[in-house]
Amino acid sequence: MKLRRMLWTLILISAVCISSLCSAAALKYGDRGSAVKEIQEYLIAQCLLNEAADGVYGTSTVNAIKDFQSALGLEVDGVCGAETYKILRAAAYNEIDITTFKPGDYVPEPPKTVNQAVNVALGAVGVVGEVAKYAGVGDVIKFGMKGEGVVYLQNKLAEHGFYEGESDGLADEDVIDALKSFQSSCGMKADGICGRRTYSALDGEEEQPVNLNDYSFEVPEFSRVIRVEATAYSSAQAGLSDYTALGTLCRRGVIATDPNIIPLGTRVFIPGYGYAVAEDTGGAIYGHKIDVAFDTVAECYEFGRQFIDIYILD
Numbered sequence: 001m002k003l004r005r006m007l008w009t010l011i012l013i014s015a016v017c018i019s020s021l022c023s024a025a026a027l028k029y030g031d032r033g034s035a036v037k038e039i040q041e042y043l044i045a046q047c048l049l050n051e052a053a054d055g056v057y058g059t060s061t062v063n064a065i066k067d068f069q070s071a072l073g074l075e076v077d078g079v080c081g082a083e084t085y086k087i088l089r090a091a092a093y094n095e096i097d098i099t100t101f102k103p104g105d106y107v108p109e110p111p112k113t114v115n116q117a118v119n120v121a122l123g124a125v126g127v128v129g130e131v132a133k134y135a136g137v138g139d140v141i142k143f144g145m146k147g148e149g150v151v152y153l154q155n156k157l158a159e160h161g162f163y164e165g166e167s168d169g170l171a172d173e174d175v176i177d178a179l180k181s182f183q184s185s186c187g188m189k190a191d192g193i194c195g196r197r198t199y200s201a202l203d204g205e206e207e208q209p210v211n212l213n214d215y216s217f218e219v220p221e222f223s224r225v226i227r228v229e230a231t232a233y234s235s236a237q238a239g240l241s242d243y244t245a246l247g248t249l250c251r252r253g254v255i256a257t258d259p260n261i262i263p264l265g266t267r268v269f270i271p272g273y274g275y276a277v278a279e280d281t282g283g284a285i286y287g288h289k290i291d292v293a294f295d296t297v298a299e300c301y302e303f304g305r306q307f308i309d310i311y312i313l314d
Contacts, residue, residue: 027080031057039080042092043068045142047193047304066284067231067305071297073103073238076284086110094133099297102238135171140298141194145171153194156202157182188272195302222269222311226262228288230270230308232300235293244280256280256291262312269311 027036032055040053040061049064062078068091069076074084087107090096095108135141135149150169157163162185163178179198180190186201194202235242235250244250246264255268257278262268266278273292285291290310294300 026082027057027085029057029059029062029078036061039065039085039088042088045092046088046098047191047301050305063231063284064305070233070239070284071237071300072098072101098301138199140302141171143171143173143176143192149194150175153179153202160202191304193302196299197302222313224312225309226288226312227307227309228290230290230292230303230306230310232292232294232303233282234295234297234300236295236297237300246279248279250280250293252293252295253277254279254293256282256285256293258286258289261288262290265314267313269313271308271310275313 027039034055036057037053037055040049040051040055043049043061043064044053046068048067049060051060065080065084065088066076066078068074068088069078069084072087072091074087080088086109087096087101089110090107091098091101096105133145134147135145136147137149137152139147139149141149141153146169148169150171151167153171154163154165154167154169154175157175157178158167160182162182163175165174165178176192179194180192182202183192183198184190188197188201233240233256240250242250244254244256248254253274253276255262255270255276255278257264257266257280259278259281262278264278264281268276268278270276270292276292280291280293282291292303294303
């Protein structure tokens with residue numbers, strides 16, 4: 001009897017999930033509901049949405065979808081259609097490698113029938129101890145992951161005095177909270193994700209990023225400060241050019257701006273990034289928005305979307 005109840009519960013859960021899958025086929029600005037919340041959670045998992053999953057398809061969700069579509073070489077329209085949904089879901093479930101993905105690559109299909117969904121759910125029940133993704137030393141570590149990489153992270157956080165728990169290799173809430181505290185102490189974005197910059201800071205290989213809002217030290221001479229919404233991009237992303245609007249190579253140290261706000265050729269200083277020059281533009285870059293160039297796609301995802309003060313040096 002208990003097994004039958006469990007099976008029916010799984011069927012009902014699966015039916016709800018399938019309903020979300022179907023409704024997610026054409027989500028756009030202004031839509032609301034559980035299907036919107038589902039894709040928002042996927043975007044949050046990819047560090048593209050820095051807000052809570054509220055089930056409202058607003059401007060932030062549109063921009064996050066556009067960022068994801070641009071990074072993966074998809075049509076950039078801000079609408080979560082069937083193709084975007086399938087790839088976004090696969091990325092959230094680590095079924096594809098977003099750092100190497102190219103349009104046309106194989107993407108696993110989400111469950112389409114109740115039987116398939118029930119089989120997936122039953123399989124998950126049988127291997128509940130293997131759900132967490134393995135993380136080796138040097139891998140990006142997020143909540144719920146496990147492995148030698150998490151042990152290394154726990155030991156490093158303990159060395160810096162931020163973690164007092166057991167080094168059991170599981171990135172639980174205590175580990176992520178300790179990681180956020182460490183990142184905050186270094187002036188980094190406290191997103192609870194251990195990436196390249198966090199590893200460097202843990203190993204003492206990178207000088208702590210300068211917080212220019214702290215005037216207890218000397219800051220570079222600047223002419224003005226602008227509050228901007230900053231995103232990241234890389235020429236390594238599918239569909240993006242190797243060259244900027246000025247014809248220079250797209251590389252770290254370049255930013256894309258709205259020339260009406262920050263003219264091309266302007267030198268700036270960006271906290272946590274360093275010096276940069278406005279050499280590029282972009283269709284989605286207008287007003288007080290900038291796009292910060294990195295050498296790799298992984299760095300772009302680590303940077304995410306931030307609201308920061310940048311310092312104009314010219």
